[in-house]
Amino acid sequence: MKDARKLVESYPRVPITVDCVIFGFDENELKVLLIRSDLELFKDKWSLLGDFADDNEILDDSAYRVLRERTGMDDVYLEQVKTFSKPNRHPGGRVLTVAYCSLLNIEHHQLKKMDNELHWHSVKTIKDMAFDHHEILNECYAWLQKRIQEHPLGFNLLPEKFSLRELQNLYEAILDRKMDRRNFRKKFFAMDFLIDTGLYEDDVPHRPGKLYQFDFKKYGDTKKKWSGIDF
Amino acid sequence: MKDARKLVESYPRVPITVDCVIFGFDENELKVLLIRSDLELFKDKWSLLGDFADDNEILDDSAYRVLRERTGMDDVYLEQVKTFSKPNRHPGGRVLTVAYCSLLNIEHHQLKKMDNELHWHSVKTIKDMAFDHHEILNECYAWLQKRIQEHPLGFNLLPEKFSLRELQNLYEAILDRKMDRRNFRKKFFAMDFLIDTGLYEDDVPHRPGKLYQFDFKKYGDTKKKWSGIDF
DNA sequence: TCAAAAGTGTTATAGTTACACCCATGA
DNA sequence: TCATGGGTGTAACTATAACACTTTTGA
Incomplete structure (x- = not known):
């Protein structure tokens, strides 16, 4: 023990x-939550939401803490993505950062604090980021694109009740590609994780679509089996 | 800058x-390279190959350094998997570790150093590991199972020239499941990344199989496109 | 009645699974 | 000549991709 x-x-x-890469979805665009950097050196640049890790804190908890401190939310999806370690990534000396992805539903969360100009930015057009945060964002975005095709993360970005059009818009925005509407619907109905709420869209200038919920419980009970070699 | x-x-x-989780394949089993722990507290336990990160060293380089120091190899596959941060994972105080996976070809590498009883262990049966190394190993193994179905990592574990039986044994060992021989061959021939060397197995007590090489160059030129939502 | 998006089905193609026999070799 | 694993093809099934018209609503 001593040794x-x-x-x-x-x-x-x-x-x-x-550093938390907090994705949201609004106006048919994938957004990321950013603040102005604290550092004078980066005063015109945007920064991910980060903080140092407390002593004796597991990093997952640090990430939840950052989320809570910055947004007031803590019941959100959060996952460790990658650790970044370039010795010169921070101008103040060597700092190692662990990137976490979080997905949160913009509608269910009006930002309470707006410190440091906290707000949502379009992922596709953001630039001028502090540190190596653009690299981190890019890796997290690539991670999200892959993950969303294997796990139903996307529902964390949508309102509780959503139309199939909203769902498809989300996938099209994240994957940056158009999909066939009929095949998309067929696919999701075949998975059988959508609960028909019996409700319809409201205030739309066209025929209202049905609203669905995702059946997290049923999904949790199902075990996905991996199969098939593909590269 | 000062601030x-x-x-x-x-x-x-x-x-x-x-910590490097170095996988190898021998005798139709997936192996992992371990040493006796340096610590008195863990003297009967097995440990992953690790070292602290030098100042001003990017962690990928630290991992390559560990590989080189312990095995003499540096032209191997290596990828960051996950960072482990439980405050009590190290008995000497808080230590954060970044796990890397490496895959190396046992045949092409006779271990030069055998310090601390360095040797290969069967992944399926290993226990009594130091620190949280069993947890790290399990996560890396799960990572490998997934990765090998999406990328041709497996070839890093085989001799340069291999038979299709060896390739299939590797996949069966890693994925822990039997596969149909005809479908397996069909699949790999259809991918068209195997080069027929014109050579055959030798010293086998049955009809010798053809030996192939993996066409890394051709694979590198091809871009894999992800498609299809599946969960 | 118009604009806008909802809802719906079929056909062709590609990929996956399941399955059995003959062949080449060394002992 | 035997034991062992190498090598091969087909048929059923499942998933995917491409594609167009009718319906419902609000303005």
Whole structure:
């Protein structure tokens, strides 16, 4: 025990931060939540929501803490994506950062704090980001594109009740590609995770679509089996 | 610039290590390379190959360094998998570790150093591991199972020239499931990344199989397009 | 009555699964 | 000549892709 402590004390130590890439969906666009950087050096640039990791805090908790502190929400989807370690990525010296992705429903969350000009930016057009945050955003976006095709993450970005058009718009925005409407519907109905609420869209200047909910419970009970080699 | 440095100096600092999960394939089994732990506390337990991250070293380089130091190889497949941060994962105090997966061809690498009883262990049966290394191994194994179905990583574990039986044994071992031989062959021939060397197995007590090479160049030129929602 | 999006089905193609026999080799 | 694994094809099934018209609503 003593030698373990001694060994650890001999290690170089590095400051650790977490950066949350918080995706949202609004106006048929994938958005990401950013603030103005705290640093004078980056005062005109946009920054991911980050903070250093507290002592004795597991990094997942740090990420939830950042979310809570910045947005007031904590019941959201959150997953570790990748650790970034370029020695010069922070102008103040070496800082290692662990990127987390979070997806949150813009409608269900009016931002309470607007410190540092916190607001949503279009993922496709954002530039001028602080640190290596653009690289982090790009990796998280690629991660999201892949993940959303394997897991039903997308529903975290939508209102609880949504139309199939909204769902398809979300997929088209994230994957940046048009899809066939009939095949899209067929696919999702075949999965059988959509609950027909019996409700319809309102206030739309055209025939209202049915509203559905995602059946998280049924999905949780089902085990996805991986199969098929494909590359 | 000054305020940036000041800010960073105010952060808590954490020792960082990398741990390499080095997979190999031998005797139709997936193996992992382990050593006896350095720590007295874990003297009967097996440990992944790790080391602390040097100052000003990007973590990918730390992982390559660990590989080189422990095995003498550096032209191998290596990828970051996940960062582990439980505050009590190391008995000497908080240590954060970044897990990397490496795949290396056992035949092409006779271990030069055998310090700390370095040797290959069967992934399926290993237990009694130091720290949280069993958890790390499990996550890396799950990662490998998924990855190998999407990318041709497996070839890094085989001799340069291999028979289709060896290739199938590898997939069956990693995915832990039997596959149909005819369909397996059809699949790989259809991909068209196998080069027929014109050579045959030798010293086998049955009809010798053809030996193939993987066409890394052709694969590199091809871009995989992701398509299809599936969960 | 018009504009706009909802809703719906079929056909062709590609991929996946399941399955059995003959062949080449060394012992 | 035997044991062992190599090598091969087909048929049923499932998933995917392409494609156009009618319906409902609000303005």
